[in-house]
Amino acid sequence: MFSKSCEYAIKASIFIAQKREGVQCVRVKEIAKGINAPEHFVAKILQELSRKKVISSMKGPNGGFCMSEAQINKPVLDIVLLIDGDGILNNCVLGLEHCSSSNPCPMHLEYQKIKLGIKNMLEKNTIRDFNNLLVAKEAVLFTD
Amino acid sequence: MFSKSCEYAIKASIFIAQKREGVQCVRVKEIAKGINAPEHFVAKILQELSRKKVISSMKGPNGGFCMSEAQINKPVLDIVLLIDGDGILNNCVLGLEHCSSSNPCPMHLEYQKIKLGIKNMLEKNTIRDFNNLLVAKEAVLFTD
DNA sequence: ATAATAAAAGATATTTTACTCTTTTATTAT
């Protein structure tokens, strides 16, 4: 469904939101541990998210990554589009170059429903929504 | 969603069903052209499908791949499970090793609905169902 | 029997994704 990069991006964002809610910064090291992902790889992804203003960052001591209220209130779709592009919403399930309702692959009609569900899920839910589950201990960001 | 291999497997199966309905064989070359995929790569996948009895094959002149009525009536899920495994139905959307309703990732509940929709689609629709759309000219297997 | 045909199988190559390591730059506390 998502690339590894995108999974990390979503989990990291939720982790940052959960940790400080924009007050203080979280270091990559802590984030990587918290979501059980390779540190330097996550760093790259966070740099990308930071460049595109999905999250914020500060260098130096007490530096790290953080999110403003506005950033926390963004739909998860924003992150997905940024990291994986819009393929998840637009690509043909059978990989046809130009699959559309007027020239559909055999699975097009059936798959449209699925894609709509995915779009809906990513659009309606914000980082905050998922973070709330975490805070309420109704969800976790890693298992072993 | 699916691997390239799986996309080819599904398209090839529909193509074989469409072409002959089990009466005569279709050569890889023709299949590869019909679904716009690399011939030798498709050959590998068809060999796998043949070994697992999802399709049938014959060597020599007039040889090729074909499908029996029974094979054509199988749900597409069979092919997906064979090529990609059950990850699409079971894997965590955020990549957690042990994500479940009792120990869920933040997106688990929302994503369950999606997975159910996918399972439903793959279980309810047979190769024949998708082939019918093709025969009725209501769908195509390749575009350029 | 022999030549032609087409799948089966094995080996190799390319591309993409995932990950790691090292150096540079900005910030802060002393």
Place this chain on the structure above:
DNA sequence: ATAATAAAAGAGTAAAATATCTTTTATTAT
């Protein structure tokens, strides 16, 4: 000013997915 800290950036490595090429085996028509 300086040393410490942490992100930014760049370069490189590893593994998996995708694709190609070559040889072998089975079948059929002549």
